[in-house]
Amino acid sequence: MRVCSIVGARPQFIKAAVVSRELRAVGEEVLVHTGQHYDEEMSDVFFDELGIPEPDFNLGVKSDTHGRQTAKMIAEIEPVVEETEPDVILLYGDTNSTLAGAIVGSKCDVVVAHVEAGLRSHNREMPEEINRVLTDHASDLRFAPSEQAVDALATEGITEGVYWTGDVMYDSILEVRERVADRSDVLDDLGLEAGEFILSTVHRQHNTDARANLESILDALSDAPLPVVFPAHPRTIDRLEEYGLRERAEEALEIIEPLGYLDFVRLLDTAERIATDSGGVQKEAFFLETPCVTMREETEWTETVDAGWNELVGADADAIREALRGDRTPEETPEPYGDGKASRRIADILQRHVDTAESELAVESLASD
Numbered sequence: 001m002r003v004c005s006i007v008g009a010r011p012q013f014i015k016a017a018v019v020s021r022e023l024r025a026v027g028e029e030v031l032v033h034t035g036q037h038y039d040e041e042m043s044d045v046f047f048d049e050l051g052i053p054e055p056d057f058n059l060g061v062k063s064d065t066h067g068r069q070t071a072k073m074i075a076e077i078e079p080v081v082e083e084t085e086p087d088v089i090l091l092y093g094d095t096n097s098t099l100a101g102a103i104v105g106s107k108c109d110v111v112v113a114h115v116e117a118g119l120r121s122h123n124r125e126m127p128e129e130i131n132r133v134l135t136d137h138a139s140d141l142r143f144a145p146s147e148q149a150v151d152a153l154a155t156e157g158i159t160e161g162v163y164w165t166g167d168v169m170y171d172s173i174l175e176v177r178e179r180v181a182d183r184s185d186v187l188d189d190l191g192l193e194a195g196e197f198i199l200s201t202v203h204r205q206h207n208t209d210a211r212a213n214l215e216s217i218l219d220a221l222s223d224a225p226l227p228v229v230f231p232a233h234p235r236t237i238d239r240l241e242e243y244g245l246r247e248r249a250e251e252a253l254e255i256i257e258p259l260g261y262l263d264f265v266r267l268l269d270t271a272e273r274i275a276t277d278s279g280g281v282q283k284e285a286f287f288l289e290t291p292c293v294t295m296r297e298e299t300e301w302t303e304t305v306d307a308g309w310n311e312l313v314g315a316d317a318d319a320i321r322e323a324l325r326g327d328r329t330p331e332e333t334p335e336p337y338g339d340g341k342a343s344r345r346i347a348d349i350l351q352r353h354v355d356t357a358e359s360e361l362a363v364e365s366l367a368s369d
Contacts, residue, residue, distance in 0.1 A: 001027030001354040004086035004110075006077065008036030008061075008097030011169075011280040014261060015092045015115060017050035018171040022347035023090075027354075029053075030084045034073050034097040035060040049260050050172075056084075066096060066127050073100030081108050087354045088113050091135060094128040094279075094300075102138040111357075113350060115168060117142030118149025119279075119300040127205070128279070132300070141353060143346050145169075146303055146336045165345040166338015169280065173287040174340045176265055184266040190229065190254065194270035198226050198324060200253070203233035204277040206315075207295060211243045213315035217295055218245060220320035222252035226272055229254045231264065273324060282310055289333055293323040303336040 003023050007016050016031070023029045033055035047054070059076040061069060073096060081089065081104055089105035091098045092115045105112035117136050121129050136142055136158060144150045145167035153162050187194065200221055207213045214236075221228045230253040232240075240246040249255060259267070265284070268274060274285045275293040279300055285292040286304040297314045304310035308330035313319035 001088070001351055002030065002084070002086045003027060003088045003090050003350060004030045004032060004081060004084055005090045005092075006032045006034065006097055006101040007055075007092060008034035008073075009093075009095045010261075012092040012095065012097070013047060013052060014050065014172050014280075015168045017052045018168055018175065018343040019090070019115065019346055020052060022343045023350070024053075026347055026351050030057070030080075030086060031055045032057045032059065032077065032080055034076070034100070035062055036069070036073075036095060036097050049262050050176075070096045070100050073097055074103055077101055077104045078108065081105070081110060086110060087357075088141075088350055090115065090350070091139075092116060094119070094132045094135070096127075096131065098135050099131040102135040106138045111141065111353065112139045113141035113143065113346075114139040115143045115346065116145055116149075117162070118144040118146075118151075118153040120149075120152045121296075121298045121300045123298050125206070129300075141349065143342070143349070145338070145342070148302060148336070163345070163349055164338075165349070166340070166342035167283070168342045168346070169283055170287055170337050170340050171343045173265070173284060176262060177269065177288070180262045180266050180269070184263050186259070186263040186266050187270060190256070192227075192229070192267075192270075195272050196226060197254075197271055198224050198228045198273050198275060199267050199271040200228050200230050200275040201233070201278050201281055202230075202236050202276070202295065204296065205235075207277050208233075208236050208239045210315075211239075214239055214243065215245060216315045216317040217320065218249055218252065220317040220324070221275065222248075223321050224275075224324050227254055228252070228275075229256065229267060229271075231256050231259050231267075233258065275320065275324060283337070286310065286333070287337075291328050293320060295320060303334070307332075307334050307336075309333065 057080050061072045088111045090113050091101045114135050140161050142162045143165045150164050232255050240249050269288045273291050277295045282292050283301050286309045292310040294312050311323050313323050
């Protein structure tokens, strides 16, 4: 079995770390990095820390508009697929890299498999939502992280090739949580005490590219009851400068460079609360039982809200302030995302699918003879 795995952004590197290990135990993997996150802090450090093999291809497709970036990725991925002739193209999440891989796979008649299938925020203004929907409809195999994701696919008429595997991010968190406390010095480096700070990330286009939203979020974080540590996404820094808000942000928040995965997990695990607009961070907070305030109107990870660990507040300053001050620690944490063995299930399903296809091809060949 030869699998072509396509990654391009931080969450995908984390997922690929655990899945690649399982894939390489049973077959061959060709790892393609589109270059969507191309600076060292946002990309290379994750490969180093998580032990991800060096990419076989680095396409170097950097930032651009969604349409142009996706088009460039399609043009770069297609010859890689033609050269390597994989049995399966494996895609993660909801980035432009994901959609580009799905389009290439469907056009090249290669089996397309999607990790995190069935997630829906039901907000078609989000580019990520469009990527999710189109990728699921172009895929042959869909690995759903939860039962709600399976139901969402069924609602859209997709019932074949759907597998509830659990969530590979849970696999990753379980793997690193125990060792990160010994390996990360980030609390000492930043002069922080566990439970005495709020961790915040902001990178969604809806928040960063609208001055009113970004300023409202800054207003609320400035009034937080605890110091706010703010690993700043490059786009967020650019917008703060563009809107003349950077100096104010630096006075109110502890702005730091983007972190490696181990340091980020350590902060996320020890923060009193997280304020974010990231889908992946919502889920990581849930796994680590850190209350989350999500600065969006909707989420694709609805189970975290249903369980009481996540609160949706949008970019409304008053709602954010109230959520950061409210007493909220649910008594229980359900397990809607599986048991931490999703990666192994995905590798096993892919292996069975490829073996079955090869057996059917052999039978057809004998019949034709």
